Amino acid sequence: MVWAIQAAALSSLVLAVVAHPHARSSEHQLHARQLTSTIDRFRPRQRATYVAESRDVSTLSVSTSSGDYVQVAETHLRRIHPEAEFRRASDNYVSGNGIGRVYFKQTLFGFDMDDADFNVNVKPDGSIFSYGDSLYTGPLPDAAPAAAALINPEPALETVADVLALPITPSEGDYVEESQTSFTVQGLSNVVAPPAGQLVYYRTPEGSLAPAWRIETDLDDHWLTTYLQAEGGSEVLAVTDYIADNSYEVFQWPTNDPLNNRRRNDVLPRDREASPLGWHRDESQRYFETRGNNAIAQPNTDGDAEFLSEPRPESRLLIFRAPFNQAWEPKQYIEASTIQLFYTSNKFRDILYVLGFNEAAGNFQTSNFGRGGVGNDSVQLNTQDGSGLNNANFATPPDGQMGRMRMYVFNSTVPNRDSSFEAGIVVHEYTHGLTNRMTGGPANSRCLNVLESGGMGEGWSDFYATALRITGRDTRTVDYPIGDYATGRPGVGIRAFVYSTNMQTNPYTYSSLNGLTRVHQYGTVWCTMLYEMLWNLIDAHGNTDRIEPSLDRNGIPRDGRYLGMKIVLDALALQPCNPTFVQARNAIVDADTALTGGENRCNIWKAFAKRGLGENAANVGGVYTDDFTVPAGVC
Ligand SMILES: *[C@@H]1O[C@H](CO)[C@@H](O)[C@H](O)[C@H]1NC(C)=O
Ligand SMILES: *[C@@H]1O[C@H](CO)[C@@H](O)[C@H](O)[C@H]1NC(C)=O
Numbered sequence: 001m002v003w004a005i006q007a008a009a010l011s012s013l014v015l016a017v018v019a020h021p022h023a024r025s026s027e028h029q030l031h032a033r034q035l036t037s038t039i040d041r042f043r044p045r046q047r048a049t050y051v052a053e054s055r056d057v058s059t060l061s062v063s064t065s066s067g068d069y070v071q072v073a074e075t076h077l078r079r080i081h082p083e084a085e086f087r088r089a090s091d092n093y094v095s096g097n098g099i100g101r102v103y104f105k106q107t108l109f110g111f112d113m114d115d116a117d118f119n120v121n122v123k124p125d126g127s128i129f130s131y132g133d134s135l136y137t138g139p140l141p142d143a144a145p146a147a148a149a150l151i152n153p154e155p156a157l158e159t160v161a162d163v164l165a166l167p168i169t170p171s172e173g174d175y176v177e178e179s180q181t182s183f184t185v186q187g188l189s190n191v192v193a194p195p196a197g198q199l200v201y202y203r204t205p206e207g208s209l210a211p212a213w214r215i216e217t218d219l220d221d222h223w224l225t226t227y228l229q230a231e232g233g234s235e236v237l238a239v240t241d242y243i244a245d246n247s248y249e250v251f252q253w254p255t256n257d258p259l260n261n262r263r264r265n266d267v268l269p270r271d272r273e274a275s276p277l278g279w280h281r282d283e284s285q286r287y288f289e290t291r292g293n294n295a296i297a298q299p300n301t302d303g304d305a306e307f308l309s310e311p312r313p314e315s316r317l318l319i320f321r322a323p324f325n326q327a328w329e330p331k332q333y334i335e336a337s338t339i340q341l342f343y344t345s346n347k348f349r350d351i352l353y354v355l356g357f358n359e360a361a362g363n364f365q366t367s368n369f370g371r372g373g374v375g376n377d378s379v380q381l382n383t384q385d386g387s388g389l390n391n392a393n394f395a396t397p398p399d400g401q402m403g404r405m406r407m408y409v410f411n412s413t414v415p416n417r418d419s420s421f422e423a424g425i426v427v428h429e430y431t432h433g434l435t436n437r438m439t440g441g442p443a444n445s446r447c448l449n450v451l452e453s454g455g456m457g458e459g460w461s462d463f464y465a466t467a468l469r470i471t472g473r474d475t476r477t478v479d480y481p482i483g484d485y486a487t488g489r490p491g492v493g494i495r496a497f498v499y500s501t502n503m504q505t506n507p508y509t510y511s512s513l514n515g516l517t518r519v520h521q522y523g524t525v526w527c528t529m530l531y532e533m534l535w536n537l538i539d540a541h542g543n544t545d546r547i548e549p550s551l552d553r554n555g556i557p558r559d560g561r562y563l564g565m566k567i568v569l570d571a572l573a574l575q576p577c578n579p580t581f582v583q584a585r586n587a588i589v590d591a592d593t594a595l596t597g598g599e600n601r602c603n604i605w606k607a608f609a610k611r612g613l614g615e616n617a618a619n620v621g622g623v624y625t626d627d628f629t630v631p632a633g634v635c
């Protein structure tokens with residue numbers, strides 16, 4: 001078979017492929033577009049078949065009463081492929097809907113066949129729900145590849161670098177062979193991690209089996225795995241890019257909820273500056289699950305404190321998909337929920353980063369890349385957390401300790417609804433992390449604790465949830481509720497009034513605080529004022545559908561909506577610990593002065609004055625008194 005090639009023949013073959021091994025330094029510009037088209041050219045072929053229960057029930061039911069789903073899965077694989085050699089991956093688990101998932105990889109002479117997988121989904125009763133199969137069934141070689149016949153590591157990496165035009169110089173590397181079938185390359189520039197090679201089997205374009213070097217080259221924006229024929233030729237068989245392919249099947253940002261919406265695959269949604277290593281890696285580790293530098297997301301139906309061992313959705317290719325149906329009970333789509341929560345939180349987090357909630361400001365990240373602040377504090381995201389119902393919460397310890405978001409199921413509709421599918425609730429909760437870290441400094445998380453400041457804490461959370469919901473077509477006549485999807489109260493939500501610039505629809509003014517006693521009530525008054533301000537800024541600076549802020553040279557957002565979000569964020573860092581409404585308003589005026597030189601002073605004052613927080617508004621002896629005047633000379 002193919003491996004009967006002599007070592008002597010190899011060197012010339014390799015030299016013919018590697019045209020200029022030492023002349024590449026002038027070609028070190030990585031042409032992103034060219035690389036993308038090369039990756040497209042070598043994209044792996046679709047080989048798997050998927051057999052679902054409904055299609056072939058009779059042949060699928062395995063007669064076993066054993067509760068061991070792993071054993072059931074293995075028996076099933078042996079039945080379909082009696083001759084195949086395989087190993088079981090260690091990542092089997094039972095998902096929230098009770099389906100056991102077991103993953104196998106075909107092997108030969110102890111080497112993985114990297115494009116030959118078998119996965120079995122086993123129902124709780126021990127029968128097969130479905131399975132996927134891409135095993136190789138063609139003729140097999142009679143002997144393992146002979147080490148002497150393999151292309152050496154250095155020419156192998158040279159070939160990969162040439163074909164993909166990578167900005168590395170393989171001849172500068174120090175080749176460390178861990179065994180005759182694996183190696184790493186130390187000492188290269190322009191790489192995030194040392195390139196690594198491992199001997200595997202892979203199919204050629206003609207469908208025969210060949211020994212191949214699986215070579216990983218991690219170049220920051222492109223984290224590539226290349227399969228290079230290792231014997232009898234040195235053809236590139238396939239290339240995959242973890243980063244470019246990275247995608248999530250979700251209600252795409254900034255969609256608020258599933259009603260009248262469909263899920264799509266959002267490909268590579270991370271902001272490059274905010275998340276330089278993407279969403280699935282910190283400086284010391286990579287993760288093939290809903291985990292990364294910013295957050296770690298998992299179900300937590302038992303509601304306990306342990307989260308690391310919960311089953312997170314996984315994907316070797318960082319392609320996250322899971323079924324969702326509005327007609328199902330939440331536990332049936334718990335994986336989709338975990339993916340959605342991970343996605344929404346990361347997306348919002350990247351936007352806040354661009355607006356100024358960065359490492360120095362005390363944000364939540366494992367690795368801070370030397371940009372200030374204290375690391376080791378991503379956010380623990382628990383979906384369908386069993387410790388509560390009809391709510392959600394966020395715990396914010398000081399910078400350097402993980403934040404924790406708990407998302408609960410809401411039971412007021414049939415079927416119940418999952419708050420992780422309402423972006424506004426996720427944003428509301430994450431904003432608690434923002435406001436607690438930024439007010440009074442990152443190390444002090446006790447600055448929004450009294451009724452007035454804690455109330456504004458709720459108001460800021462509603463503000464970001466609402467500001468991000470506004471579309472480019474909306475005008476100041478649009479009204480928005482909070483929590484309308486989760487509670488099944490469209491157009492109404494859970495606050496006393498919807499957010500509106502109309503005094504009839506929402507009559508709250510500063511003095512309304514006199515009749516109120518709870519933080520969410522105070523928050524609704526505060527967010528009503530911020531909503532007025534937001535529309536004044538949108539009317540002055542325009543609106544867009546931009547899903548991320550676009551900043552000008554001076555760091556000022558180009559449209560009114562993100563400008564409002566930035567001024568509010570900047571003010572958090574200015575105001576004192578446990579601020580009052582009056583102080584928080586002053587901090588917003590000051591934040592605009594610092595950012596724009598006070599360009600928006602008039603629009604800001606007019607908004608607060610309209611809602612009774614004008615120049616002479618005051619809390620005297622516990623009585624809040626409205627004032628509707630704008631200071632002289634401001635407008
Ligand atoms: C981060 O936390 C881990 C344990 O949770 C600890 O071992 C490690 O030293 C911490 N790293 C830093 C930089 O604080
Ligand atoms: C919904 O949850 C609440 C607790 O928040 C509980 O008191 C109530 O009985 C539940 N209702 C239904 C219909 O399950």
Ligand SMILES: [Zn+2]
Nearest residue numbers: 428432458461
């Ligand atoms: Zn809240």
